[in-house]
Amino acid sequence: MTENTNDPRDAHREEGFPAQEQDQPGHTAETHPDPDHGESSYVGHGRLEGRRALITGGDSGIGRAAAIAFAREGADVAIVHMPEEQADADDTVRLIREAGRQGVSLAGDVRDEGFATSIVSETRRQLGGLDVLVLNAGYQHDIEGFDALETDKMRRVFATNLEGMVYTARAAYPELPEGASIIVTASVQAYNPSPGLVDYAMTKAAQVAFVKALAQEAGSRGIRVNAVAPGPIWTPLIPATGWDEERLASFGQDTPLGRAGQPAELAGAYVYLASEESSYTSGTVLAVTGGKPL
Ligand code: NAD
Numbered sequence: 319m320t321e322n323t324n325d326p327r328d329a330h331r332e333e334g335f336p337a338q339e340q341d342q343p344g345h346t347a348e349t350h351p352d353p354d355h356g357e358s359s360y361v362g363h364g365r366l367e368g369r370r371a372l373i374t375g376g377d378s379g380i381g382r383a384a385a386i387a388f389a390r391e392g393a394d395v396a397i398v399h400m401p402e403e404q405a406d407a408d409d410t411v412r413l414i415r416e417a418g419r420q421g422v423s424l425a426g427d428v429r430d431e432g433f434a435t436s437i438v439s440e441t442r443r444q445l446g447g448l449d450v451l452v453l454n455a456g457y458q459h460d461i462e463g464f465d466a467l468e469t470d471k472m473r474r475v476f477a478t479n480l481e482g483m484v485y486t487a488r489a490a491y492p493e494l495p496e497g498a499s500i501i502v503t504a505s506v507q508a509y510n511p512s513p514g515l516v517d518y519a520m521t522k523a524a525q526v527a528f529v530k531a532l533a534q535e536a537g538s539r540g541i542r543v544n545a546v547a548p549g550p551i552w553t554p555l556i557p558a559t560g561w562d563e564e565r566l567a568s569f570g571q572d573t574p575l576g577r578a579g580q581p582a583e584l585a586g587a588y589v590y591l592a593s594e595e596s597s598y599t600s601g602t603v604l605a606v607t608g609g610k611p612l
Contacts, residue, residue: 330354332577334567335552342457343400344554346378346409353552355383356582357413362390365593369393370445372437374428374486375455377406379553380503383581384452384588385410389417391589396422396441398455406554420445428455428482429474438489450592451490453483454503458518460560472517479521483528491532496540501591502529504545504603509612522547526603533601542600544591549607550578574609 331351340348360383371388375381376397385395395414399407407423414421422444426433441448457478459471487500494500504525511519526545533543550556550570557566570578587604590596605612 327575330580337563338557340558342558344558346406349554354580354582356585360387365391367392369449370447371450372396372441373452374398377403380581380584381454382410383585386413387585387589389414389419394420394445398424398437401425429477431485434482434485435489449498451500461514475517498541499592500543502545504547506549506607530601545603546587547603547605549610552578
């Protein structure tokens, strides 16, 4: 981790990232430099004491940062990941347990309705309940131009980011207790879409619509529903997107703060939306974008 200062422009790496590529889903060990998930910096204050959280895509990146923070705030945490990401999941579970909390990892594909549904009952069985649901699993790929959009890849984006999210939310919703919080990881792409991410940006805009619609229905049951919209964040998803050397070198530098963010810089947003500190906040989108307007 780079030295933390009060100046947000240089609180983390400022220069671009070296050329690299990997297959989807990306792995933390193959992502250089190491993303910062707050392992050595996040300090909990008991804000989620006794809560039980389920985080899809919690093995790496933004989901791992949320998992570490939740555990250090006193929550038990189940994470969901693809089977080929078991090594990342094991590291995250270890970090949850080192915080003195229960950590569970559930391997499978959220595009599979049966699996995306079963992770809810499995979390309730292993953690004794579920109060915080973070719908964070996501997939994106680079498209050279609209006519190069491949049907299979487009379907993977829609199925992962939309169908998987809905299956899990729908399975959890009927028995969520009052005080529960649902948090969706959307993106700045919902508001400021890049042509090379057209299918992905469409799903992120749809996630925002989902959050706003469900928040209206869920409010009468005492359940809050919100989104976090990250800007460019250094996670395994980025080298696995298929971007060239130039795009990686400049990743995040078009933000007002002039750099990409680290997963650790998202943790506070998830803790806030999961905790009672946001008791009057529902149906909103919290931007963590390095200053890029939504
Ligand atoms: P990441 O690769 O670390 O996490 C994505 C996770 O999604 C993976 O760990 C994987 O386990 C999970 N996943 C993907 N497809 C899955 C499937 N079919 N079944 C089960 N799990 C699956 O990358 P990240 O950047 O931390 O991504 C987390 C979320 O943040 C995603 O929704 C992404 O769209 C969003 N986001 C990322 C950025 C960024 O710049 N990194 C910006 C805006 C939004």
